[in-house]
Amino acid sequence: MNNYTEILRAHNLKATPQRIEIANALHTDGHITIDNLYDRLKQKFNSISLATIYKNINIMMDASFIQEVKIPHAKSVYELTKEAHSHLVCDKCGAVEDITINLSSCLEEVSQHTRFNVQKTNLVLTGICQHCQQ
Amino acid sequence: MNNYTEILRAHNLKATPQRIEIANALHTDGHITIDNLYDRLKQKFNSISLATIYKNINIMMDASFIQEVKIPHAKSVYELTKEAHSHLVCDKCGAVEDITINLSSCLEEVSQHTRFNVQKTNLVLTGICQHCQQ
DNA sequence: CTGACTGCAAACGTTTTGCACGGTA
DNA sequence: TACCGTGCAAAACGTTTGCAGTCAG
Numbered sequence: 631m632n633n634y635t636e637i638l639r640a641h642n643l644k645a646t647p648q649r650i651e652i653a654n655a656l657h658t659d660g661h662i663t664i665d666n667l668y669d670r671l672k673q674k675f676n677s678i679s680l681a682t683i684y685k686n687i688n689i690m691m692d693a694s695f696i697q698e699v700k701i702p703h704a705k706s707v708y709e710l711t712k713e714a715h716s717h718l719v720c721d722k723c724g725a726v727e728d729i730t731i732n733l734s735s736c737l738e739e740v741s742q743h744t745r746f747n748v749q750k751t752n753l754v755l756t757g758i759c760q761h762c763q764q
Numbered sequence: 765m766n767n768y769t770e771i772l773r774a775h776n777l778k779a780t781p782q783r784i785e786i787a788n789a790l791h792t793d794g795h796i797t798i799d800n801l802y803d804r805l806k807q808k809f810n811s812i813s814l815a816t817i818y819k820n821i822n823i824m825m826d827a828s829f830i831q832e833v834k835i836p837h838a839k840s841v842y843e844l845t846k847e848a849h850s851h852l853v854c855d856k857c858g859a860v861e862d863i864t865i866n867l868s869s870c871l872e873e874v875s876q877h878t879r880f881n882v883q884k885t886n887l888v889l890t891g892i893c894q895h896c897q898q
Numbered sequence: 899c900t901g902a903c904t905g906c907a908a909a910c911g912t913t914t915t916g917c918a919c920g921g922t923a
Numbered sequence: 924t925a926c927c928g929t930g931c932a933a934a935a936c937g938t939t940t941g942c943a944g945t946c947a948g
Contacts, residue, residue: 639923644921644922644923644926644927644928645922645923646921646927646929647921648928648929649928664912675929677931678929678930679929679930679931680912681913681914681932682928684912684913684914685914685928685929688913688914698836700834700835701834702832702834702884702886718878718880718882720880727878727880729874729877729878731870731873731874733870736865736866736867736870736887737889739865739866740852740863740865744852744861744863744894745897746852746854746861746863746891746892746893747891747892747893748852748889748890748891749855749890749892750889751887751888752836752887752888753887753888754885754886754887755874755882755884755885755886756882756883756886757880757882757883758880758881758883759880759881760878760879763879773948778902778946779947780904780946780947782904783903811905812904812905813905813906814938815904815906815907815938815940816904816905818937818938819903819904819939822938
Protein backbone atom coordinates (compact mmCIF):
# COMPACT_ATOMS: atom_id res chain seq x y z
CA MET A 631 0.00 0.00 0.00
CA ASN A 632 1.34 3.42 -0.97
CA ASN A 633 1.69 6.36 1.31
CA TYR A 634 -1.10 8.44 -0.15
CA THR A 635 -0.68 11.18 2.42
CA GLU A 636 2.36 12.49 0.61
CA ILE A 637 0.98 11.82 -2.84
CA LEU A 638 -2.20 13.73 -2.05
CA ARG A 639 -0.21 16.68 -0.76
CA ALA A 640 1.93 16.61 -3.88
CA HIS A 641 -1.31 17.27 -5.76
CA ASN A 642 -2.20 20.15 -3.42
CA LEU A 643 -4.89 18.13 -1.71
CA LYS A 644 -5.21 17.97 2.06
CA ALA A 645 -4.70 14.44 3.27
CA THR A 646 -7.93 13.72 5.10
CA PRO A 647 -8.77 10.16 6.19
CA GLN A 648 -11.61 10.07 3.67
CA ARG A 649 -9.34 11.02 0.78
CA ILE A 650 -6.69 8.54 1.81
CA GLU A 651 -9.31 5.82 1.85
CA ILE A 652 -10.56 6.83 -1.60
CA ALA A 653 -7.00 6.56 -2.87
CA ASN A 654 -6.62 3.16 -1.24
CA ALA A 655 -9.88 1.92 -2.73
CA LEU A 656 -8.80 3.03 -6.20
CA HIS A 657 -5.39 1.46 -5.70
CA THR A 658 -6.90 -1.85 -4.56
CA ASP A 659 -9.77 -2.13 -7.02
CA GLY A 660 -8.16 -0.37 -9.96
CA HIS A 661 -11.51 0.90 -11.28
CA ILE A 662 -14.54 1.76 -9.22
CA THR A 663 -17.94 3.40 -9.66
CA ILE A 664 -19.26 6.16 -7.43
CA ASP A 665 -21.72 3.76 -5.80
CA ASN A 666 -19.12 1.12 -5.07
CA LEU A 667 -16.81 3.76 -3.68
CA TYR A 668 -19.57 4.99 -1.39
CA ASP A 669 -20.33 1.47 -0.14
CA ARG A 670 -16.67 0.84 0.40
CA LEU A 671 -16.07 4.01 2.39
CA LYS A 672 -19.18 3.50 4.51
CA GLN A 673 -17.46 0.47 5.99
CA LYS A 674 -14.73 2.68 7.38
CA PHE A 675 -16.68 5.90 7.96
CA ASN A 676 -20.22 4.91 8.80
CA SER A 677 -21.56 8.45 8.57
CA ILE A 678 -19.80 9.49 5.38
CA SER A 679 -21.93 11.45 2.95
CA LEU A 680 -22.32 10.88 -0.77
CA ALA A 681 -21.69 14.61 -1.10
CA THR A 682 -18.21 14.07 0.31
CA ILE A 683 -17.56 11.38 -2.30
CA TYR A 684 -18.67 13.65 -5.12
CA LYS A 685 -16.76 16.67 -3.83
CA ASN A 686 -13.59 14.64 -3.54
CA ILE A 687 -13.98 12.93 -6.88
CA ASN A 688 -14.37 16.32 -8.51
CA ILE A 689 -11.49 17.98 -6.72
CA MET A 690 -9.25 14.97 -7.34
CA MET A 691 -10.10 15.08 -11.03
CA ASP A 692 -9.31 18.80 -11.14
CA ALA A 693 -5.96 18.00 -9.57
CA SER A 694 -5.35 15.22 -12.14
CA PHE A 695 -4.95 12.77 -9.29
CA ILE A 696 -7.70 10.55 -10.69
CA GLN A 697 -9.47 10.17 -14.03
CA GLU A 698 -12.91 9.22 -15.23
CA VAL A 699 -13.33 6.37 -17.70
CA LYS A 700 -16.55 6.55 -19.69
CA ILE A 701 -17.85 3.16 -20.73
CA PRO A 702 -20.53 2.39 -23.36
CA HIS A 703 -23.83 1.32 -21.79
CA ALA A 704 -22.44 1.42 -18.26
CA LYS A 705 -21.64 3.77 -15.42
CA SER A 706 -18.35 5.62 -15.42
CA VAL A 707 -15.51 4.26 -13.35
CA TYR A 708 -12.64 6.17 -11.78
CA GLU A 709 -8.96 5.28 -11.63
CA LEU A 710 -5.73 6.73 -10.31
CA THR A 711 -3.97 8.72 -13.02
CA LYS A 712 -1.08 6.78 -14.52
CA GLU A 713 0.75 6.50 -17.83
CA ALA A 714 -1.53 6.45 -20.90
CA HIS A 715 -3.30 3.15 -21.48
CA SER A 716 -6.44 1.62 -22.92
CA HIS A 717 -9.25 -0.38 -21.34
CA LEU A 718 -10.87 -3.76 -21.82
CA VAL A 719 -14.45 -3.88 -20.57
CA CYS A 720 -16.39 -7.11 -20.29
CA ASP A 721 -20.01 -6.78 -21.43
CA LYS A 722 -21.00 -9.73 -19.27
CA CYS A 723 -19.45 -9.16 -15.86
CA GLY A 724 -18.53 -5.50 -16.25
CA ALA A 725 -14.90 -6.00 -15.29
CA VAL A 726 -12.55 -3.25 -16.41
CA GLU A 727 -8.92 -4.07 -17.14
CA ASP A 728 -6.02 -1.87 -18.17
CA ILE A 729 -4.03 -2.72 -21.26
CA THR A 730 -1.12 -0.93 -22.85
CA ILE A 731 -1.48 -0.78 -26.62
CA ASN A 732 0.87 0.95 -29.01
CA LEU A 733 -1.32 3.39 -30.91
CA SER A 734 1.42 5.13 -32.86
CA SER A 735 0.37 3.60 -36.18
CA CYS A 736 -3.18 4.85 -35.57
CA LEU A 737 -1.95 8.33 -34.78
CA GLU A 738 0.15 8.32 -37.95
CA GLU A 739 -2.92 7.39 -39.90
CA VAL A 740 -4.74 10.36 -38.39
CA SER A 741 -1.99 12.81 -39.31
CA GLN A 742 -2.00 11.44 -42.85
CA HIS A 743 -5.69 12.16 -43.29
CA THR A 744 -6.31 15.29 -41.24
CA ARG A 745 -4.57 18.19 -39.56
CA PHE A 746 -6.25 17.43 -36.27
CA ASN A 747 -3.76 17.74 -33.42
CA VAL A 748 -4.36 14.72 -31.19
CA GLN A 749 -3.58 15.27 -27.52
CA LYS A 750 -5.18 12.31 -25.79
CA THR A 751 -6.35 8.88 -26.84
CA ASN A 752 -9.34 7.17 -25.27
CA LEU A 753 -9.68 3.57 -26.38
CA VAL A 754 -12.22 1.26 -24.79
CA LEU A 755 -12.50 -2.24 -26.18
CA THR A 756 -15.69 -4.04 -25.18
CA GLY A 757 -16.31 -7.76 -25.46
CA ILE A 758 -16.08 -10.89 -23.31
CA CYS A 759 -13.30 -11.42 -20.80
CA GLN A 760 -11.45 -14.69 -20.51
CA HIS A 761 -13.32 -15.69 -17.39
CA CYS A 762 -16.79 -15.13 -18.90
CA GLN A 763 -15.93 -17.11 -22.03
CA GLN A 764 -16.06 -20.34 -20.06
CA MET B 765 -31.92 13.95 -47.85
CA ASN B 766 -32.73 10.29 -47.39
CA ASN B 767 -36.16 8.81 -47.21
CA TYR B 768 -36.18 8.02 -43.51
CA THR B 769 -39.76 6.80 -43.56
CA GLU B 770 -38.67 3.53 -45.11
CA ILE B 771 -35.47 3.29 -43.13
CA LEU B 772 -37.31 3.77 -39.85
CA ARG B 773 -39.81 1.07 -40.79
CA ALA B 774 -36.97 -1.26 -41.70
CA HIS B 775 -35.93 -0.92 -38.06
CA ASN B 776 -39.46 -1.68 -36.85
CA LEU B 777 -40.05 1.93 -35.87
CA LYS B 778 -43.20 3.79 -36.80
CA ALA B 779 -42.38 6.70 -39.03
CA THR B 780 -43.80 9.63 -37.08
CA PRO B 781 -42.98 13.19 -38.12
CA GLN B 782 -40.95 13.64 -34.94
CA ARG B 783 -38.83 10.58 -35.66
CA ILE B 784 -38.26 11.58 -39.25
CA GLU B 785 -37.07 14.96 -38.07
CA ILE B 786 -34.72 13.38 -35.54
CA ALA B 787 -33.26 11.27 -38.33
CA ASN B 788 -32.89 14.35 -40.53
CA ALA B 789 -31.18 16.27 -37.74
CA LEU B 790 -28.71 13.45 -37.17
CA HIS B 791 -28.13 13.15 -40.89
CA THR B 792 -27.50 16.87 -41.28
CA ASP B 793 -25.44 17.50 -38.15
CA GLY B 794 -23.72 14.13 -37.94
CA HIS B 795 -23.44 14.30 -34.14
CA ILE B 796 -25.85 16.03 -31.81
CA THR B 797 -26.54 16.30 -28.08
CA ILE B 798 -29.95 15.78 -26.52
CA ASP B 799 -30.27 19.50 -25.85
CA ASN B 800 -29.38 20.53 -29.38
CA LEU B 801 -31.77 17.95 -30.75
CA TYR B 802 -34.54 19.35 -28.56
CA ASP B 803 -33.85 22.93 -29.68
CA ARG B 804 -33.75 21.80 -33.28
CA LEU B 805 -37.05 19.93 -33.14
CA LYS B 806 -38.80 22.75 -31.30
CA GLN B 807 -38.40 24.82 -34.45
CA LYS B 808 -40.56 22.36 -36.36
CA PHE B 809 -42.83 21.11 -33.55
CA ASN B 810 -43.24 23.99 -31.14
CA SER B 811 -44.95 21.89 -28.49
CA ILE B 812 -42.65 18.89 -28.63
CA SER B 813 -41.72 17.45 -25.26
CA LEU B 814 -38.27 16.53 -24.01
CA ALA B 815 -39.86 13.24 -22.97
CA THR B 816 -40.56 12.51 -26.62
CA ILE B 817 -36.92 13.13 -27.46
CA TYR B 818 -35.73 10.79 -24.74
CA LYS B 819 -38.26 8.09 -25.56
CA ASN B 820 -37.27 8.16 -29.20
CA ILE B 821 -33.55 8.26 -28.52
CA ASN B 822 -33.93 5.18 -26.34
CA ILE B 823 -36.13 3.24 -28.71
CA MET B 824 -33.90 4.14 -31.64
CA MET B 825 -30.85 2.94 -29.73
CA ASP B 826 -32.62 -0.33 -28.89
CA ALA B 827 -33.33 -0.73 -32.60
CA SER B 828 -29.66 0.00 -33.42
CA PHE B 829 -30.81 2.84 -35.63
CA ILE B 830 -28.65 5.32 -33.72
CA GLN B 831 -25.72 5.12 -31.32
CA GLU B 832 -24.45 7.07 -28.36
CA VAL B 833 -20.90 8.42 -28.38
CA LYS B 834 -19.50 9.09 -24.91
CA ILE B 835 -16.94 11.89 -24.85
CA PRO B 836 -14.48 12.75 -22.06
CA HIS B 837 -15.49 15.89 -20.14
CA ALA B 838 -18.47 16.55 -22.39
CA LYS B 839 -22.05 15.52 -23.00
CA SER B 840 -22.77 12.46 -25.07
CA VAL B 841 -23.67 12.92 -28.71
CA TYR B 842 -25.81 10.68 -30.90
CA GLU B 843 -25.23 9.57 -34.47
CA LEU B 844 -26.88 7.38 -37.08
CA THR B 845 -25.48 3.87 -36.95
CA LYS B 846 -22.98 3.23 -39.73
CA GLU B 847 -19.88 1.14 -40.36
CA ALA B 848 -17.40 1.08 -37.47
CA HIS B 849 -15.33 4.22 -37.11
CA SER B 850 -13.52 6.39 -34.59
CA HIS B 851 -14.04 9.99 -33.49
CA LEU B 852 -12.01 13.16 -33.33
CA VAL B 853 -13.26 15.59 -30.69
CA CYS B 854 -11.97 19.15 -30.43
CA ASP B 855 -11.43 20.25 -26.84
CA LYS B 856 -11.82 23.87 -27.86
CA CYS B 857 -14.94 24.06 -30.02
CA GLY B 858 -16.40 20.67 -29.18
CA ALA B 859 -16.73 19.60 -32.80
CA VAL B 860 -17.01 15.85 -33.36
CA GLU B 861 -15.73 14.33 -36.57
CA ASP B 862 -15.77 10.76 -37.85
CA ILE B 863 -12.56 9.13 -38.95
CA THR B 864 -11.90 5.63 -40.22
CA ILE B 865 -8.78 4.14 -38.67
CA ASN B 866 -7.48 0.66 -39.22
CA LEU B 867 -7.24 -0.86 -35.76
CA SER B 868 -6.28 -4.38 -36.78
CA SER B 869 -2.73 -4.03 -35.46
CA CYS B 870 -4.11 -2.92 -32.11
CA LEU B 871 -6.48 -5.86 -31.97
CA GLU B 872 -3.64 -8.22 -32.80
CA GLU B 873 -1.69 -6.76 -29.94
CA VAL B 874 -4.62 -7.44 -27.63
CA SER B 875 -4.89 -11.08 -28.68
CA GLN B 876 -1.16 -11.50 -28.14
CA HIS B 877 -1.38 -10.33 -24.55
CA THR B 878 -4.78 -11.54 -23.35
CA ARG B 879 -7.59 -13.92 -24.19
CA PHE B 880 -10.13 -11.14 -24.08
CA ASN B 881 -12.56 -11.48 -26.99
CA VAL B 882 -12.97 -7.99 -28.40
CA GLN B 883 -16.34 -7.28 -29.99
CA LYS B 884 -16.45 -3.51 -30.35
CA THR B 885 -13.87 -0.76 -30.45
CA ASN B 886 -14.55 2.71 -29.09
CA LEU B 887 -11.78 5.13 -29.93
CA VAL B 888 -12.14 8.84 -29.19
CA LEU B 889 -9.17 11.06 -29.95
CA THR B 890 -9.30 14.44 -28.27
CA GLY B 891 -7.21 17.47 -29.15
CA ILE B 892 -7.44 20.58 -31.30
CA CYS B 893 -9.12 20.60 -34.67
CA GLN B 894 -7.58 22.25 -37.69
CA HIS B 895 -9.88 25.24 -37.47
CA CYS B 896 -9.11 25.97 -33.80
CA GLN B 897 -5.35 25.74 -34.37
CA GLN B 898 -5.38 29.07 -36.19
C1' DC C 899 -59.76 0.07 -35.83
C1' DT C 900 -56.01 -0.95 -32.77
C1' DG C 901 -51.86 -0.48 -30.86
C1' DA C 902 -48.21 2.69 -30.69
C1' DC C 903 -46.73 7.61 -30.10
C1' DT C 904 -47.09 12.29 -28.24
C1' DG C 905 -47.21 15.83 -24.73
C1' DC C 906 -47.91 17.02 -20.14
C1' DA C 907 -47.04 16.55 -15.34
C1' DA C 908 -45.16 14.12 -11.78
C1' DA C 909 -41.68 11.06 -10.08
C1' DC C 910 -37.15 9.45 -9.86
C1' DG C 911 -32.08 8.98 -9.42
C1' DT C 912 -27.93 11.43 -9.58
C1' DT C 913 -25.10 15.31 -8.67
C1' DT C 914 -24.44 19.88 -6.66
C1' DT C 915 -24.93 23.49 -3.25
C1' DG C 916 -25.26 26.07 1.37
C1' DC C 917 -24.33 25.93 5.89
C1' DA C 918 -22.68 24.75 10.61
C1' DC C 919 -19.31 22.02 12.67
C1' DG C 920 -14.82 19.76 12.93
C1' DG C 921 -10.09 18.71 11.49
C1' DT C 922 -5.61 19.62 8.93
C1' DA C 923 -1.55 22.07 8.47
C1' DT D 924 -5.55 29.80 14.52
C1' DA D 925 -7.17 30.06 9.84
C1' DC D 926 -8.73 27.77 6.34
C1' DC D 927 -10.34 23.77 4.20
C1' DG D 928 -13.13 19.49 4.43
C1' DT D 929 -17.08 16.93 6.24
C1' DG D 930 -21.85 15.72 6.83
C1' DC D 931 -26.52 16.94 6.61
C1' DA D 932 -30.38 18.77 4.23
C1' DA D 933 -32.19 20.94 0.43
C1' DA D 934 -31.92 22.20 -4.23
C1' DA D 935 -30.86 21.50 -8.97
C1' DC D 936 -30.42 18.71 -12.84
C1' DG D 937 -31.19 15.11 -16.22
C1' DT D 938 -33.99 11.31 -17.33
C1' DT D 939 -38.00 8.26 -16.85
C1' DT D 940 -42.77 7.12 -16.05
C1' DG D 941 -48.03 7.26 -16.12
C1' DC D 942 -51.78 8.84 -18.27
C1' DA D 943 -55.15 10.83 -21.56
C1' DG D 944 -55.60 12.14 -26.11
C1' DT D 945 -53.97 11.43 -31.02
C1' DC D 946 -52.03 9.26 -35.00
C1' DA D 947 -49.80 5.70 -38.08
C1' DG D 948 -50.51 1.47 -40.27
